[in-house]
Amino acid sequence: MGGKMLNLAKKTFLAFLASIVLSIGVSKAVQSKTVEIIMAAPDWPPTRFMQEYFNSNFPQSGDTEIKLTLDFIPWDTFYTNVAASLTSGEEKYSMIVSDSQWLGAFIEGGYFQKLNKYIDADPELQAIFDDMHQGYKEGYTTYPYKSENYYGFPQFPDNYVNFYRTDIFCNPDENAAFRAKYGKKLPCTYADWEVTVWDDIFDINEFLTRKKGEMMAGKPLEDDMFGVTYQAGKAYDFSSMQINGFFWQYGGDIWREDQQPNAQAVGVVNSDINVEALTKYLDLLATMHPSHKTGGMGIFEMQALYLEGKIASMINWVGLGAPVVDPSLSKVYDITGYARQPGTMQADGTISRWANLGGQPFVMTTWMTDEEIDASFKIIKWWLSFDTQIAAVKAGGQSCMKSIIYSDGYNALAPWNAAYVASMDWQKDVWHIPEFFELLTQQQEEFDKAITGQQDAKTTLDNIAEFQQELLEEVGRIE
Amino acid sequence: MNNNSGFLAWVMDPKRRGPMLIAPAIIVLLLINIVPLMWSFGLSFFKYRANTLKPPKFSWFYNYEKVVQKEGIWEALQTTAIIVAGSVGVQMVLGFLLALLFAKKFPLRRILLMFVLTPMMLSNVAVAIYFKLFYEPEFGLLSQFVQSFTGEMYVLLATPAGALIGVIVADAWQWTPFVMLLVLAGLVSVPKHLYEAAEIDRMSWWRTFTTITFPYVRSLLLLAVLFRTIETFKIFDLVFILTNGGPGTATETIGVLVYRTAFQFFRTSSSAAMGYILLFAVIVLTSLYLYVIKQRESEEM
Numbered sequence: 001m002g003g004k005m006l007n008l009a010k011k012t013f014l015a016f017l018a019s020i021v022l023s024i025g026v027s028k029a030v031q032s033k034t035v036e037i038i039m040a041a042p043d044w045p046p047t048r049f050m051q052e053y054f055n056s057n058f059p060q061s062g063d064t065e066i067k068l069t070l071d072f073i074p075w076d077t078f079y080t081n082v083a084a085s086l087t088s089g090e091e092k093y094s095m096i097v098s099d100s101q102w103l104g105a106f107i108e109g110g111y112f113q114k115l116n117k118y119i120d121a122d123p124e125l126q127a128i129f130d131d132m133h134q135g136y137k138e139g140y141t142t143y144p145y146k147s148e149n150y151y152g153f154p155q156f157p158d159n160y161v162n163f164y165r166t167d168i169f170c171n172p173d174e175n176a177a178f179r180a181k182y183g184k185k186l187p188c189t190y191a192d193w194e195v196t197v198w199d200d201i202f203d204i205n206e207f208l209t210r211k212k213g214e215m216m217a218g219k220p221l222e223d224d225m226f227g228v229t230y231q232a233g234k235a236y237d238f239s240s241m242q243i244n245g246f247f248w249q250y251g252g253d254i255w256r257e258d259q260q261p262n263a264q265a266v267g268v269v270n271s272d273i274n275v276e277a278l279t280k281y282l283d284l285l286a287t288m289h290p291s292h293k294t295g296g297m298g299i300f301e302m303q304a305l306y307l308e309g310k311i312a313s314m315i316n317w318v319g320l321g322a323p324v325v326d327p328s329l330s331k332v333y334d335i336t337g338y339a340r341q342p343g344t345m346q347a348d349g350t351i352s353r354w355a356n357l358g359g360q361p362f363v364m365t366t367w368m369t370d371e372e373i374d375a376s377f378k379i380i381k382w383w384l385s386f387d388t389q390i391a392a393v394k395a396g397g398q399s400c401m402k403s404i405i406y407s408d409g410y411n412a413l414a415p416w417n418a419a420y421v422a423s424m425d426w427q428k429d430v431w432h433i434p435e436f437f438e439l440l441t442q443q444q445e446e447f448d449k450a451i452t453g454q455q456d457a458k459t460t461l462d463n464i465a466e467f468q469q470e471l472l473e474e475v476g477r478i479e
Numbered sequence: 480m481n482n483n484s485g486f487l488a489w490v491m492d493p494k495r496r497g498p499m500l501i502a503p504a505i506i507v508l509l510l511i512n513i514v515p516l517m518w519s520f521g522l523s524f525f526k527y528r529a530n531t532l533k534p535p536k537f538s539w540f541y542n543y544e545k546v547v548q549k550e551g552i553w554e555a556l557q558t559t560a561i562i563v564a565g566s567v568g569v570q571m572v573l574g575f576l577l578a579l580l581f582a583k584k585f586p587l588r589r590i591l592l593m594f595v596l597t598p599m600m601l602s603n604v605a606v607a608i609y610f611k612l613f614y615e616p617e618f619g620l621l622s623q624f625v626q627s628f629t630g631e632m633y634v635l636l637a638t639p640a641g642a643l644i645g646v647i648v649a650d651a652w653q654w655t656p657f658v659m660l661l662v663l664a665g666l667v668s669v670p671k672h673l674y675e676a677a678e679i680d681r682m683s684w685w686r687t688f689t690t691i692t693f694p695y696v697r698s699l700l701l702l703a704v705l706f707r708t709i710e711t712f713k714i715f716d717l718v719f720i721l722t723n724g725g726p727g728t729a730t731e732t733i734g735v736l737v738y739r740t741a742f743q744f745f746r747t748s749s750s751a752a753m754g755y756i757l758l759f760a761v762i763v764l765t766s767l768y769l770y771v772i773k774q775r776e777s778e779e780m
Contacts, residue, residue, distance in 0.1 A: 080742055087529045087745070105745075109530045211630070224632070234725045290616055293637035295725040310617070434531065438744040449727030452637055 035375040036067040039095040039362065040082050043072035045322045046156040047097060049395045050383065057391075058382055066375045075300070076235055079437070086111045091367045095376055097155045097360050101237075103143040105434040106363075107151060113364040115141075115150045118377065125377070128153065128384050128401075136400035139429035140361035146258050152361030153380050156319060157400035159427055160245075160341045160355050161419045162193060163306060163324055164228075164313035167335040168208065171217040178207050190418065193339030197351060198246075198284060201228050201342060205287035208312045223310050226289040228342075230315040233298030234448040237440055240430065241356040242315070243281055243447060248354030248428060249344035250277035255439075255468055257431050261479040265468035270461035278457035282450055295448045307331060315341045317358045318420050322396030325415065338416040340423050357427040359398070393417070400424070435475055442467050523751035530745040542752035552753065554728060555736040556760075562646055562718075562732060563711045569651040570707055571700070574658025578696075581659070582666040599656040607720035610649040614721075639729030642722045646730055650717055654710075658703045665696030698772065705768040709761055733757050 041047040051070045060066065071093070073081045079102065085092050086106060098106065106112045119125045129137065129150070136157050141150045168174060170188040178186040182203045187193045205227035210216055212224050231242045244254055252273035256263040268274075289311055291297045299316055306314040307323060309331040323329045324336055343351035364376050382388055389399040393413045398420060399405055411418045431439060443464050450460040472478040490499055523542055525535035546552055581592055598606065616622045616634040625633035635641045669692060677687045715734035718724060724731035724739075731739075737757060741750030 083530065083745070084742065105530055108532070110532045234723050290632055290634055290637075293634040293726075294614075294616065295636075295723065295727075305617070438746075441739060441743055445725070445728050445731075448725050452726035454639065454727050454729075 033063060033371075034065045034067055035371050036069060037094045037372060037375055037379060038069050038071055038092060039097065040078075040085065040093045041070040041072055041097040041155075042075045042078045042360070044075065044319060045395075046319050046392070046397045047072065049392060049397060050155070053388065053391060053395075054379070054382075057388070058379070064371070064375070066378060068379055079236070086365075091365070093365055094368050094372050095362050095364055095379075097362045098152065099360055100139045100152075100357065101430055101432060101436045101440070103151055103361075103363075104432045105436060107143050108434045111365055112151050113366050113368065113373075115152075115364070116148075118373070119150060122377070124381055128381070131401045131403050133157075133400040133402060133405070133424055135357065135424065135427045136359070139357045139427070140359070140400075143432050144257070145429065145432040152363040153384060154359065154400050155362040155383070156359050157398045158317045158319045158359030159357065159420060159423045160315050161318050161321065161416045161423070162228075162313060162315055162339045162341045163321070163416075164193075164337050164339065165309075165332055165335055166337040168217050168312050169337070174217055178203075181207065187339075188337075190337070190339050193342070195351070196342045197345045198280060198342050199345070201284055202287060204228060205284075209287065223308075226311045227287065228313040228315070229288045229297070229302055229305065229311045230285075230341075231297060231299060231302065232285055232288075232292035232295075232451050233301065234295035234444055234451075235298050237430070237444070238298040239447040239451060240440060240443055241358070243278060244428075244430060245341075245355040246277040246281045246344075247274050249352040250274070250280075251352075252277055254430065255472065257433050257477070260472075260477045264478060265472060266465045268465070269468060270458070270465035274461055275457050278450065278461060282457060285451060292451055293453075295452060318398055318416055319358070319396075321414070321416050325396075336415075338419045340419045353423065353426040354428060355423065355426055357429040359400075433477065435471060435477075438471060439468055519751045520755060522748050523755055525748050527748040528745045529747040535748070538748075542749050543756075546749055546752045546756065551728070551731075551736060552733070552756070555731050555733045558643070558728075558730060559712060559714070559732040559734075561643060562650070562714060562730075563708055565643070565647040566650040566654070566711050567704060567707045569647065570655045570658045571704065573651065573655045574703065575662055575696075575700070577655065577659040578662035578666055581663055596656045596660065598653045599660075601653065603653070603716040604720060606649060606653045607717045610645065610652075610717075611721050614645055636722055637726065639726060642726060642730045646714075646718055646721060649721060650711060650714065653717075654707060658700075658707065661699045661703045662696050665699040666692065669695045698776075701768065701772050705765065705772075708764055708768070712761055712764065713757070733760075 041050070047070055051068070054068045058066065058068070079099070082093075082096060082098070082102075083105075086109065096106075096112075098112070103112065107114075115125075119129060129141075132141075132154065136154060138146050140154050140157070141152045143149055143151055164187075166188070169186055175186045175188065178184075184200070184203075185192060186204065186207070187196045187200075208216075208225060208227035210221055210225045212221050214221055214225075216225055231238050233239060247253060250273050252271055253268055255265045255269060285292055289297070289305060291301060291305070299320060302311070302314050302316055303320045303323065305311045306316075307330045321338075325333050327333045330336075340353060341355065343353035346352050362380075364373065368376065383392075384401060386404065389401060389404045390413065393399055393404070393410070396414065404410065405421050405424070411421065430436070433439075446455075446460045446464050446467075449455045450457060455463075469478060489495070522535065524537060524539060526538045526541065527533075527535035577595060581588065581595070601609075613619050614621055614635045616632040621635060622633040625631075635645050673691045674687065677691060682690075713734050714732050715738060718730055718732050718735055719738070722730045724735045733753070734757075737750050737753045740746050740753060744750075
């Protein structure tokens with residue numbers, strides 16, 4: 001009896017094994033071909049999620065297996081690596097996660113594929129385009145900026161959110177002390193932050209800047225503590241993104257590429273309003289963590305300080321939110337609140353919250369074969385489908401599809417979603433023209449001189465305006 | 480078969496054997512060195528950006544004129560000169576003193592020598608990251624040390640002078656052992672009987688040093704100055720990682736400027752022109768040192 005049972009078990013097991021082998025064989029036979037899409041991507045959580053989720057959830061169909069391989073490149077060198085790959089002619093990448101500012105440079109170089117004819121021929125792609133938030137569609141897909149020429153799809157939409165320590169900002173004793181000293185409430189809830197403007201940050205930072213060993217929220221501090229902190233780094237765009245927001249909130253502007261060749265740089269970039277806005281940015285910076293003095297307060301450095309509990313609040317991209325709520329990485333994973341970044345009070349009593357659009361589209365390159373183009377559109381449709389977008393949002397990502405962000409329960413998917421969605425209508429993008437990196441690098445150097453105390457706001461903006469005027473006249477963008 | 484053996488015999492002919500043996504090296508050198516050099520030299524006379532589809536347009540000396548007229552290159556040359564003077568100066572003094580120390584025999588000398596030589600064996604990137612962490616205001620050792628006295632974080636890289644000092648110290652730390660090694664080679668080659676004679680003559684330490692020790696190491700010291708000046712003049716990775724040329728452009732050396740122009744601004748032909756100006760400066764420096772060395776040799780003769 002026992003022997004028969006053993007034999008039966010053996011036969012069942014062998015049959016089970018045979019069926020697995022057969023099914024693998026059949027599926028391999030059916031999917032006789034593999035198309036590999038290599039995508040250049042910055043190395044951070046939203047792109048790592050895309051790779052993992054594709055590997056486990058992408059629905060393979062038809063006789064071709066689609067393989068997506070993300071080539072992860074660190075953020076600091078991402079532009080340089082991608083630019084080197086494209087200009088060298090190696091034709092390594094079929095798809096690229098591109099910052100929106102790069103579009104002009106690489107479209108003019110002949111590397112990024114125009115998508116209009118594919119969109120016109122495919123109702124599914126048209127539906128995707130119709131579903132995108134207008135500001136994000138213009139930022140991520142159009143060149144020239146705000147034109148009807150489309151080049152990309154959103155890979156990871158992003159904007160600023162205020163991450164703040166609820167154990168400090170909502171502590172009753174701290175609140176009482178703050179009220180006693182400044183006669184107002186220390187912002188604790190989302191609603192409190194909605195009425196908080198940059199001028200309030202002077203008081204908040206003065207109040208929260210304390211030395212190691214002093215008491216804060218009922219405990220002695222293990223390290224020096226600082227208040228609200230924002231970007232002020234020399235690398236890449238780690239000061240321009242925050243400063244542009246100040247210009248726009250004050251009513252100033254940057255050089256307007258959508259109004260070339262009439263738009264000027266001199267008189268706009270160094271306008272009195274912009275000087276006032278930059279002065280406010282610099283004055284506030286003086287109350288923040290001193291790392292900015294090295295030109296090193298980039299988005300990752302700021303994130304590290306916040307995760308270690310050394311600053312009470314950071315204004316940073318949503319894309320850097322996932323590690324904040326990860327107990328293995330963050331000391332503040334369960335004591336963080338989320339709000340919109342402070343704005344600037346206008347004469348009519350409203351608060352302006354303009355900010356520089358973050359996030360990235362992904363684009364297709366011009367040397368792709370028909371099979372690769374077909375496979376890429378399948379990946380794009382899958383990535384922008386409802387279920388995948390929801391999964392991405394749950395994992396710390398974001399969406400700019402109206403059907404997703406305005407759907408019921410969206411704000412509950414991630415703790416920063418309410419702040420993210422409320423900020424979406426306040427986004428403008430920086431230049432998309434091919435000369436953007438030259439403009440950006442010179443601007444970053446000049447801002448860095450101001451941040452490190454080598455020159456004042458007026459000199460800084462005069463130098464930037466003069467450089468931009470000369471360069472843009474030379475390439476025929478200003479007449 | 481006959482053809483093959485004929486070809487082999489032709490190749491192996493003693494008259495041709497030498498040229499045939501060095502031919503592969505010459506071809507590789509031509510392909511990876513001379514051809515790109517000529518190509519980039521040619522490119523420096525065109526208007527061209529590598530990130531656009533526009534074909535190169537011949538522009539005579541436009542790029543050279545433009546580069547020379549720009550303030551950036553003079554600032555960068557000045558910054559480079561300060562770093563070269565500071566770093567090479569420190570390396571020479573410390574390298575010489577260390578060599579004098581290690582020329583004598585003492586316990587654990589070999590082990591200590593191994594540790595002292597370690598920095599020059601590290602990659603520039605590793606050294607740059609090490610010093611970036613060392614100078615870091617929040618947890619860096621330097622800031623922690625200063626903070627223990629002042630109670631305030633110390634941000635060395637916050638000012639132009641501090642950042643320059645930071646770069647010079649890091650570069651000098653890495654390359655002082657190289658100078659020491661060269662000088663040490665000179666010191667150990669001094670014939671012992673000269674020192675014995677000096678001792679018999681009761682010569683002072685200073686006179687022994689100036690008349691016996693220094694003449695033996697002078698040519699090696701000049702060689703060290705030559706090598707280190709040329710290398711430091713081209714400094715890029717240490718600066719780029721440590722300060723990114725900042726604050727502002729305070730530590731932007733000519734190497735960093737050429738990189739930015741070529742690979743961030745994509746002003747390909749302008750960067751080629753800058754590269755040739757840099758090459759010219761290095762050739763002038765090299766010739767100058769070689770001239771000095773020859774002068775000294777002829778004086779000694």
